[in-house]
Amino acid sequence: CNGPKKPLILDHDGNYDDILVLLALLKSQHVDLQAVLITPADCELDPAVEVTGRVLAMLNRTVPVVPGQFPERYNPFPKVWRELASEMQQVADIYLQESEIHRPSEAAHEWLESYLGNASEKTDFLLTGPATNLNWALRQRPHLASKVGRVFWMAGAVEVDGNVRDSDEPGKVQWSDGSAEWNAYWDPLATRELLELNLDLWLVPLDATNAVPVHKDFIQRLNPRHQVPRVAQQIWAQSKFQKSNAIYYMWDTLTAGLYLKPSLATWRSMHLEGHTEGRRQGRIARAHRGAARGTVRVASETDVPAFTEFLLSIFNEA
Ligand code: AGV
Ligand code: CA
Numbered sequence: 001c002n003g004p005k006k007p008l009i010l011d012h013d014g015n016y017d018d019i020l021v022l023l024a025l026l027k028s029q030h031v032d033l034q035a036v037l038i039t040p041a042d043c044e045l046d047p048a049v050e051v052t053g054r055v056l057a058m059l060n061r062t063v064p065v066v067p068g069q070f071p072e073r074y075n076p077f078p079k080v081w082r083e084l085a086s087e088m089q090q091v092a093d094i095y096l097q098e099s100e101i102h103r104p105s106e107a108a109h110e111w112l113e114s115y116l117g118n119a120s121e122k123t124d125f126l127l128t129g130p131a132t133n134l135n136w137a138l139r140q141r142p143h144l145a146s147k148v149g150r151v152f153w154m155a156g157a158v159e160v161d162g163n164v165r166d167s168d169e170p171g172k173v174q175w176s177d178g179s180a181e182w183n184a185y186w187d188p189l190a191t192r193e194l195l196e197l198n199l200d201l202w203l204v205p206l207d208a209t210n211a212v213p214v215h216k217d218f219i220q221r222l223n224p225r226h227q228v229p230r231v232a233q234q235i236w237a238q239s240k241f242q243k244s245n246a247i248y249y250m251w252d253t254l255t256a257g258l259y260l261k262p263s264l265a266t267w268r269s270m271h272l273e274g275h276t277e278g279r280r281q282g283r284i285a286r287a288h289r290g291a292a293r294g295t296v297r298v299a300s301e302t303d304v305p306a307f308t309e310f311l312l313s314i315f316n317e318a
Pocket of ligand 1 (some may be wrong): 015016017018042081128129154163181182183246247248251252
């Protein structure tokens, strides 16, 4: 897609692939990044803000970095995963210069309300963590939905198993039967409410991301002679060979790739709803027929080789 750059807000939650998404968007020619909102979900907030600021500084960008707040009720991510942002900060300490971060004093959802209120055109959203901030802003001021363009969200598991497991943090994940995906599970109410907002929502659930585990050959093809692909290579290597031995997928980078090039996947229209109670909380499921819900586009089959080449071309392009 050529033509004018599109305004975009990234809302991420500081894990490895969230930061990789930021790197990819900054290298893409087609995105005009307005702000980075940070949801304190799969990260510790301050290291996530710091790494984000350094990545922006590396590419000479002054974009607001706006920390979000915790919802009243949420299901915490495992501690070992939340600590990965500080591991990345150690990488940042070696490779990237310290940065002056432009950090507004309002919370992310309040910042977003005034941003959308002042916006003259629509802004797209890429959510690679829970949907708390966008949902809060639009609950507060529903008319601002007219300022929201396409929303791409990595969340949910529709026709496959979820990824919330008791083994993620033994003894702590007591509320899930394993049917939910983590981004949808962290703030189940925001998940339900966002699906009811009738947005132009493009969902990238585990149904699609299960096809893209991180592979060694992909990491090897990043060009270490340039700074951006070198930093990306470091982060991807950490993700693949992390201590916990969990399989790391290209959950968020697939979502960013599909935002930039939707034709890399096939999309199905579905009526979806989010569960908020009991052990199915956070599960995104097909809604009953006739339910008054907006239709959502759901990524189903990705052309994986084409996606891989596309992502490599973004990182390795001079
Ligand atoms: O459920 C996928 C989401 C993505 O946004 N996150 C990681 C990605 O950023 C949660 C998650 C699931 N399994 C994980 C996760 C793991 N093994 N390590 C860290 N985070
Ligand atoms: Ca994420």
